[in-house]
Amino acid sequence: MPELPEVETVVNTLKRMIIGEKIIDVEVRWDNIIDKISVMDFKDKLINQTIRDIKRYGKIIVFILDDYALLSHLRMEGKFYVDERLDIDKHSHVIFSFADHRYLRYHDTRKFGKMSLAPVDDYLNHPFLIKLAKEPFDMEVEDLYPKLKKKSIPIKSALLDQSIMAGLGNIYVDEVLFLSQIHPETKANKITKKQAQSIIENAIKVLNKAIELGGTTIRSYTSSLGVHGKFQNELQVHTKVNTPCPVCGTLITKSQVKGRGTYICHKCQRKK
DNA sequence: AACGAAACCTGCGCGC
DNA sequence: TGCGCGCAGGTTTCGT
Numbered sequence: 001m002p003e004l005p006e007v008e009t010v011v012n013t014l015k016r017m018i019i020g021e022k023i024i025d026v027e028v029r030w031d032n033i034i035d036k037i038s039v040m041d042f043k044d045k046l047i048n049q050t051i052r053d054i055k056r057y058g059k060i061i062v063f064i065l066d067d068y069a070l071l072s073h074l075r076m077e078g079k080f081y082v083d084e085r086l087d088i089d090k091h092s093h094v095i096f097s098f099a100d101h102r103y104l105r106y107h108d109t110r111k112f113g114k115m116s117l118a119p120v121d122d123y124l125n126h127p128f129l130i131k132l133a134k135e136p137f138d139m140e141v142e143d144l145y146p147k148l149k150k151k152s153i154p155i156k157s158a159l160l161d162q163s164i165m166a167g168l169g170n171i172y173v174d175e176v177l178f179l180s181q182i183h184p185e186t187k188a189n190k191i192t193k194k195q196a197q198s199i200i201e202n203a204i205k206v207l208n209k210a211i212e213l214g215g216t217t218i219r220s221y222t223s224s225l226g227v228h229g230k231f232q233n234e235l236q237v238h239t240k241v242n243t244p245c246p247v248c249g250t251l252i253t254k255s256q257v258k259g260r261g262t263y264i265c266h267k268c269q270r271k272k
Numbered sequence: 273a274a275c276g277a278a279a280c281c282t283g284c285g286c287g288c
Numbered sequence: 289t290g291c292g293c294g295c296a297g298g299t300t301t302c303g304t
Contacts, residue, residue: 003297032280059298075298077282091282110281112298153275162299169297216297238297258276261295 003058004135004167005210009229010080017082019105022050023065025097026173033093033106035114036127045117046070046096051096058166059133062123069123071116072106078113131163136203139165145196148188155191156184156257157238159199167207171216174238174263176202183271184226184257184264211221 002010026043028034034042049065056062057216063070072078088095094106094115106113116125134143147156147164158164159173168176177184179202182195191199210216215229218239232239236246241254245265253261 006297073298075280076296077298108281109283112280112282112294114299160298171297218297 002078003172003210003216004056004059004207005172005213005231006215006229007059007061008018008075008211010074011054011061014061014080014082014104015054018051018102019053020050021102021104022099022112023047024099027095027097028093029088029095030093030111032111033108033113033115033219036094036116042115042117058135058162060128060132062129064120067120069118069120069126071118071123071128073114073128074108075110075112075114077110078106078108080216081107098183110144133163133166135166136200136207137166139200141193141197141200144200145193148191148196151188153188154185154257155182155188155199156260156262158188160181160260165203168203169216170260171235171238172203172210174205175206175236178237178263178265178269179206181268181270183269184262185210237265239263242268 023046026046028043029082031039032047039147045068049068049079050061051065052149053064054061055064061072063072083105085177086095086103089103091107092105093108093111096104098104106115114128116126116128123129148158151158156173156177157170159171159176174184176199180195182191182199184239189210210229210231213234216231216235217229219230237252239264241251242251244250245252245268248265248267250265250267252263252265255264
């Protein structure tokens, strides 16, 4: 599910539900979810820690505890549920038990998600975050343009690279390139400064609107924490194959860019 | 160094 | 109905 707006929605929901909760037990049912640290260490360090705050950096969720930061990346399908009583299914891989008898349950059908721990006063240097670029909200064209100049990959691939710009994924990158009238196969180093400026502005516009609407819900995702967004109704091109472009009426086409499903209007997004 | 492919996983919808 | 294939909102690692 998650690009920046979906993660933002999850974080906002979790903040309302579990700030102040003390972790009294941790169960890990699929070890590979835990990264860069042993499962034993992970559990030992988390027990008796209280959740003080929850933050988001790009697509990364950071639970601020007393002595540690718990970092979580949902990747493709990760979700958090807060349960009154334990309700484990075969896709529930990490369960945190709270002192007030509730549970935080990490659910991930494809098991791609990752969690890790860092010292609370040094978590920005954790491998999950160390290479993360700024989000478009904090970006000037001087932050983006020089990075694009160095890459000969398609602009779409460059914008999916979280060390160039943080937060976009496959849905929003298609929307941003459509609004910016840029063909996704355009080489990143051919992007003009003006186009880079347009990418930043449109990314801010799209992400803010998506956050406002609670993210995008496409394909059969059951309702869960934050996953009941309304932005799918605002999508201009993504998933819209064979429907008319909202600007010019040309039928939207679907292709592959570096293996990723990509939707464009060939007339509005001319290949240079 | 740079690129694409494969890997990590499961489930769903489609065509035959 | 059953089966195989392609595809899925992500990222890292492997191999040329």
